[in-house]
Amino acid sequence: QRRVAFLELAVEELGLGDRVEVVRGRAEETKRRFDVVVCRAVAPLEKLLKWTAPLCGKTGALVALKGSSAEDEVRAAAPVLKKLGLAAEVLELSVAPGIEPTRAIRVSA
Structure with a gap:
């Protein structure tokens, strides 16, 4: 969960929220x-x-x-x-x- 929180913060700080989505989960489940x-x-x-x-x-x-x-x-x-x-x-x-x-x-x- 810490990595996801970091990536979400990075996306926000870099102004990428309209183009980047952080997804946590198993690849085979999506x-x-x-x-x-x-x-x-x-x-x-x-x-x-x-x-x-x-x-x-x-x-x-x-x-x-x-x-x-x-x-x-x-x-x-x-x-x-x-x-x-x-x-x-x-x-x-x-x-x-x-x-x-x-x-x-x-x-x-």
């Missing part, structure tokens, strides 16, 4: 589709895709924060990505000056 699904520390990409691909529909994207394991996870998930007709790209994200960047995986059709 039938909704989203433009972007963001995940952090949930599961390896191969398993995560099975849960999140239906949430993204044909035009949405998944952004999974992964850190140093990103490249390995994309390689391991290659068969699932191919089966689902998806492409993955590893992004290096700068957090702040002097702090080591982190990595995320963006998955889309």
Whole structure:
């Protein structure tokens, strides 16, 4: 619940309330589709895709924060990505000056 409260506060402070909705719950329990699904520390990409691909529909994207394991996870998930007709790209994200960047995986059709 603390993470949800933080995200809701961030959405409000950034003035994104008209475009961003924070949803807490299990992926397999919703039938909704989203433009972007963001995940952090949930599961390896191969398993995560099975849960999140239906949430993204044909035009949405998944952004999974992964850190140093990103490249390995994309390689391991290659068969699932191919089966689902998806492409993955590893992004290096700068957090702040002097702090080591982190990595995320963006998955889309």
